Amino acid sequence: xxxxxxxxxxxxxxxxxxxxxxxxVDSQVTMMFWYRQQPGQSLTLIATANQGSEATYESxxxxxxxxxxxxxxxxxxxxxxxxxxxxxxxYLCSVESFMTGGSGEQYFGPGTRLxxx
Amino acid sequence: xESVGLHLPTLSVQEGDNSIIxxxxxxxxxxxxxWYKQExxxxxxxxxxxxxxxxxxxxxxxxxxxxxxxxxxxLQIAATQPGDSAVYFCADGxxxxxxxxxxxxxxxxxxx
Numbered sequence: 189x190x191x192x193x194x195x196x197x198x199x200x201x202x203x204x205x206x207x208x209x210x211x212x213v214d215s216q217v218t219m220m221f222w223y224r225q226q227p228g229q230s231l232t233l234i235a236t237a238n239q240g241s242e243a244t245y246e247s248x249x250x251x252x253x254x255x256x257x258x259x260x261x262x263x264x265x266x267x268x269x270x271x272x273x274x275x276x277x278x279y280l281c282s283v284e285s286f287m288t289g290g291s292g293e294q295y296f297g298p299g300t301r302l303x304x305x
Numbered sequence: 306x307e308s309v310g311l312h313l314p315t316l317s318v319q320e321g322d323n324s325i326i327x328x329x330x331x332x333x334x335x336x337x338x339x340w341y342k343q344e345x346x347x348x349x350x351x352x353x354x355x356x357x358x359x360x361x362x363x364x365x366x367x368x369x370x371x372x373x374x375x376x377x378x379x380l381q382i383a384a385t386q387p388g389d390s391a392v393y394f395c396a397d398g399x400x401x402x403x404x405x406x407x408x409x410x411x412x413x414x415x416x417x
Contacts, residue, residue, distance in 0.1 A: 192348075219403060221403075221404075228313070229409070230394060230407040230409050230410050231405075231407045232407070233404055233405065233406075236403060236404070246404075280348050280349070282405075284403065293339070293351055293354060294351070294396075295351055296341075296348035296349045296350070296351075298347055299347070299348045301346075
């Protein structure tokens with residue numbers, strides 16, 4: 189499986205500011221995704237990070253609030269903009285790779301724990 | 306099945322017992338499902354997956370059962386160990402690779 193790292197691992201931010209989260213994979217992957225996990229809850233897909241084109245957002249998530257970049261096949265960023273306390277969550281990136289001839293299994297990074305005060 | 310809301314279902318077992326965690330899904334067209342384990346402070350860890358052309362798949366100490374008739378998925382853990390204590394999520398992979406829809410999760414606690 190791919191090794192995925194995220195930076196920062198956690199942060200405490202003031203409302204109204206923005207935070208950019210980085211996701212780095214140790215091998216080229218076909219697809220990268222960003223999820224949000226609110227406290228004590230399950231994971232919700234924010235968007236699919238497309239290499240070389242605009243991200244594909246799920247219902248309820250917009251580019252102005254969560255701009256995403258994916259400049260190459262191993263790296264992506266998610267920005268949480270104009271933060272409010274409701275944005276306090278764990279943000280996770282995941283990747284899907286067919287490099288090993290696998291079936292499209294998705295693997296997750298360790299997450300970024302964001303607290304907005 | 307998994308509940309919807311802020312309170313996750315819980316399962317408490319003794320070390321050495323077998324555990325069964327259940328999950329219901331809603332999309333009858335879905336053909337790919339995954340079970341994840343999430344320990345405190347970590348990202349979800351892939352456990353096992355299954356495709357809709359199978360009704361059972363076995364891994365190391367784990368078995369996933371798929372009942373498409375009632376849209377139900379279960380994860381069986383044999384000889385449960387304290388290290389198995391975590392939140393377990395099922396995920397519905399739909400009909401194409403990519404988007405995963407997660408269930409609400411079940412908290413498994415294994416007592417020594």
